[in-house]
Amino acid sequence: MRLALDQARLAARGGDVPVGAVVLAADGTTVLATGHNEREAGGDPTAHAEVLAVRRAAEAIGEWRLTGCTLVVTLEPCTMCAGAITQSRVDRVVYGARDDKAGAVGSLWDVVRDRRLNHRPEVVEGVLAEECSGLLTEFFRDR
Ligand SMILES: [Zn+2]
Numbered sequence: 211m212r213l214a215l216d217q218a219r220l221a222a223r224g225g226d227v228p229v230g231a232v233v234l235a236a237d238g239t240t241v242l243a244t245g246h247n248e249r250e251a252g253g254d255p256t257a258h259a260e261v262l263a264v265r266r267a268a269e270a271i272g273e274w275r276l277t278g279c280t281l282v283v284t285l286e287p288c289t290m291c292a293g294a295i296t297q298s299r300v301d302r303v304v305y306g307a308r309d310d311k312a313g314a315v316g317s318l319w320d321v322v323r324d325r326r327l328n329h330r331p332e333v334v335e336g337v338l339a340e341e342c343s344g345l346l347t348e349f350f351r352d353r
Pocket of ligand 1: 258260287288289290291292
């Protein structure tokens, strides 16, 4: 999560909402890929930290299935990212702050644990939550 927080800070530097993500390999420690929000930087509405990190992780291992992998992200994923998570088959999602306005991993929706889907990753929430949400609060206060 520390690494994801560093990524979030990079996003803010480029004018993007500070959200950062990391994909860990099946061993739980090897970093396969990182990503931060690049919506403003790239003019891409789908360039969320999680989508970029998942894409890069798949590139890194040369396979779209991220079985055994863990996605760590500073903010609760939105519906699009929750979709990307289920599609990528990551086995674990770890996030920091909850997103009461758009969260799709427990707040507004719980897409990744929907029993109608056949792939449901384990979810761990609230890791360094205060630090993760603090970055966001700071970012929006400065605007
Ligand atoms: Zn998202």
